[in-house]
Amino acid sequence: MPPKKIDIVDGRTALAAVRAADASGEKPQRTDLATAVRYLLQLLDEKAPGNSVEVRVPPFGAVQVIQGPRHTRGTPPNVVEMDATTWIAVATGTEEWADAAASGRVHASGTRADLTGVLPLRP
Template sequence: MAGRKIDVGAGRDALAAVSSGAAARPQLATAVRYLLQLLDEKAPGNSVEVRVPPFGAVQVVQGPRHTRGTPPNVVEMDAPTWIAVATGAQQWADAIAAGRIVASGTRADISALLPLRP
């Protein structure tokens, strides 16, 4: 993940604010980016792009490297969905069934990597 690393304390504080319902937009952004950072640490690689617009994106999972155009394996969702599946508050399959996650490509199912343990 590009950019500076989010401190564990700051990431946990942002997640706590989100879970309490008192998160301002900057805290929501920090929580999303922190969870993307944890995913990148858990499954480094370049074969799947996980997008949570407008807050961030990360390429993860070992496999064929993607360098130009739209990646062949893309997962995209909104911030509340990402936080829910990344923390285990919602199951991947339920979010897919509800149409809250758009996943395309043979490697786009990242459910085995979730939930993350901050």
């Protein structure tokens, strides 16, 4: 069963709540963080559909994106993983992909695991 689609208003509201919490130095509510992460993963899936790269943001979600060889079993050959805060920053363009990757906050493996060409998203 595919994951529940996040409504655009709910996604933008959650993203705004996460940004407001960050700006005030507070920890965002877990439900807002989860919704924002899933919403941005959904936007990535819509922008770059495919099955060659798995983007993981534990514990909130994962999506397979980008055209290329289809992956069906086991660990995919192209994996990108990061925490929720990093994902929101690179997905919205408040941080460059290269900077997050260079700092070690993005774990990427495989020849297609560079998301520079599809980020940032426009939420």
